[in-house]
Amino acid sequence: MKSHSSTLLAEVRTFRQNHPDVRYVDLISLDIPGRFYGKRYPVEMLEKVAAGSPLKLPQNAVLLGAQGGLFKIGDYCFHDGDPDANRRLVPGTLKPVSWEAQPLGQMLITSDGTEAPIEFEPREVLAKVLERLHRKGIHPVVAFELEFYLFDKKLNDGLPQFARDPLSDDPDDQPTLHIERLSRFAPVLDDMVQTAQAQGIDITVVTAELGPGQFEINFGHLDDGLRAADWAALFCRSTRGVALKHGYRASFMAKPYLQHPGSGMHVHVSLYDAAGNNLLAAHQQQPLRHAVAGCLALLPHCMPIFSPNHNAFRRLGGTVNAATKACWGYEDRDACVRIPESDPRNLRIEHRLASADANPYLVLAAILVGLEHGLDAAQEPIAPLNEDRNSGHDFPLEMLEAVRAMQQQPVLREGLGAGFVDVYCENKRQDHLAFQQEINAREYRWYL
CATH class of the missing domain: 3.30.590.10 (Glutamine synthetase/guanido kinase, catalytic domain)
Known part of the structure; x- marks a missing residue:
C-alpha cells in the first residue's frame, strides 16, 4: 500500500506532467468569515511538501475578519507571538485554475489531520463532528x-x-x-x-x-x-x-x-x-x-x-x-x-x-x-x-x-x-x- 505522502507526490507529479505550463500553485484554506487565505507556491516546492516537508502558515490567519484584519480575541493575535501552525495538503484537490491571466493551479490545505489541529479552523470543526x-x-x-x-x-x-x-x-x-x-x-x-x-x-x-x-x-x-x-x-x-x-x-x-x-x-x-x-x-x-x-x-x-x-x-x-x-x-x-x-x-x-x-x-x-x-x-x-x-x-x-x-x-x-x-x-x-x-x-x- 502506498503511503499518504507517496500518493500526494504522485498527484503532484501527474499534475505537472499534464500541465507543464503551470509554474505556481495557490495553497488555500477557508478562514472563519468564509474567505480563502494561503500562499502561492512554486510547483517544484509543492513536490517537497507532498514528499513530507513541513507546510506552515500563521495560526491566526484563520481569525481574519471580513475585511482581512485581525481582532484581539483572548490571547490570540496580539499576545501569542503570532505562531505558525502546520497544515497538510488535501489529497485530490490539486486542480488547474483557468480563470486567471496566467496558468495556475490550486490545492486545498488544512490543519485537520495534523499533529496539532487548530481548534477554531472551520474544516477542523466539521472534521471533529463527522x-x-x-x-x-x-x-x-x-x-x-x-x-x-x-x-x-x-x-x-x-x-x-x-x-x-x-x-x-x-x-x-x-x-x-x-x-x-x-x-x-x-x-x-x-x-x-x-x-x-x-x-x-x-x-x-x-x-x-x-x-x-x-x-x-x-x-x-x-x-x-x-x-x-x-x-x-x-x-x-x-x-x-x-x-x-x-x-x-x-x-x-x-x-x-x-x-x-x-x-x-x-x-x-x-x-x-x-x-x-x-x-x-x-x-x-x-x-x-x-x-x-x-x-x-x-x-x-x-x-x-x-x-x-x-x-x-x-x-x-x-x-x-x-x-x-x-x-x-x-x-x-x-x-x-x-x-x-x-x-x-x-x-x-x-x-x-x-x-x-x-x-x-x-x-x-x-x-x-x-x-x-x-x-x-x-x-x-x-x-x-x-x-x-x-x-x-x-x-x-x-x-x-x-x-x-x-x-x-x-x-x-x-x-x-x-x-x-x-x-x-x-x-x-x-x-x-x-x-x-x-x-x-x-x-x-x-x-x-
Whole structure:
C-alpha cells in the first residue's frame, strides 16, 4: 500500500506532467468569515511538501475578519507571538485554475489531520463532528445548493448594477424562473459549470431564480461531508473568477437588493448506518421527527453561523421562502427545515436558513450537531407548518443578540468545541462592531 505522502507526490507529479505550463500553485484554506487565505507556491516546492516537508502558515490567519484584519480575541493575535501552525495538503484537490491571466493551479490545505489541529479552523470543526458521528455509527450523506447573483463587472458609485442581459438592459425584462434566462446567460453559466467540473465538483442542476440575474446551482450528494463542503467553498471561488472573465461580477451576498429575494445556502442531509440503512426512516420515521426537533432547538443559537454578517440578517423575513421562525414542514419552502418528498431510502432534511455567504464547513457542522442532539434527546418536534402556519420558535434577528444566544449554549459548546464557540462569537462580535464604525448618508439626512 502506498503511503499518504507517496500518493500526494504522485498527484503532484501527474499534475505537472499534464500541465507543464503551470509554474505556481495557490495553497488555500477557508478562514472563519468564509474567505480563502494561503500562499502561492512554486510547483517544484509543492513536490517537497507532498514528499513530507513541513507546510506552515500563521495560526491566526484563520481569525481574519471580513475585511482581512485581525481582532484581539483572548490571547490570540496580539499576545501569542503570532505562531505558525502546520497544515497538510488535501489529497485530490490539486486542480488547474483557468480563470486567471496566467496558468495556475490550486490545492486545498488544512490543519485537520495534523499533529496539532487548530481548534477554531472551520474544516477542523466539521472534521471533529463527522468523526464523532462515525464513532456512533452515523454516516451523513450531504448535498449543497447555492444561490448567487450576477452583476455588471463595474459598480456605479459603489452600488451593484444589474447583469447585462444580451437581449435587454431592462432588469424587469429578465424572465424569472424561466429556462430562457439560462439561454441568455449560457456562455458564462456553461463556463462556470465546466470550470467547477474541472475542479472535481459534481454540478447537477442549474436554475434561474426569482431575482434579476439570480441563479441556483445544485451539487451531487456525497457520503463525505468534508468533501461536500469543499465543493461549496471551491465553487464560490471559481464562479467569481469565471464571472469576471466574462465581464460580470458573481456575488453570494445574502441580500444585495431589498426589493428582490436574497441568496441562500440549502443543505440536504440524510443519515445512514454502516449497512446503508436510512436511520431517519426507521420506526415510522420517528428518528426523523427527533432529528428535526434537535435542529429546531439549536437553530436560534446557531444564527451567527447561518447569518454570519449584518447583511445576512436582512434576508430573514418578509421575502419569498425565507423563514421568520425556527419551523419545519413537509414539502414547504417557507420552513427552515423542509422534508422533501422522497422514498424511505432517500428520506432527508433540507436545511434552508443559511445565507449563501455563510461558511459551508460551519453550516454543515451546526446542522449535524442539531441532528445529533435530536437523536440523543428523542423528543417530538413542534407542529409542522402543514398543520399550523404559525408554528415555530423565535430566533435572533441581529448579530449581538445572536452571539449572546450562541456563546452560552451548552450543547453547541460541547458539539462544536468550547474553544471554537468562544473564538467564533468574539470574531463575529468584533466584525459587527467594526462594521458599525461608519456614519452613512441616511444618518445625516435623518438626524443632522
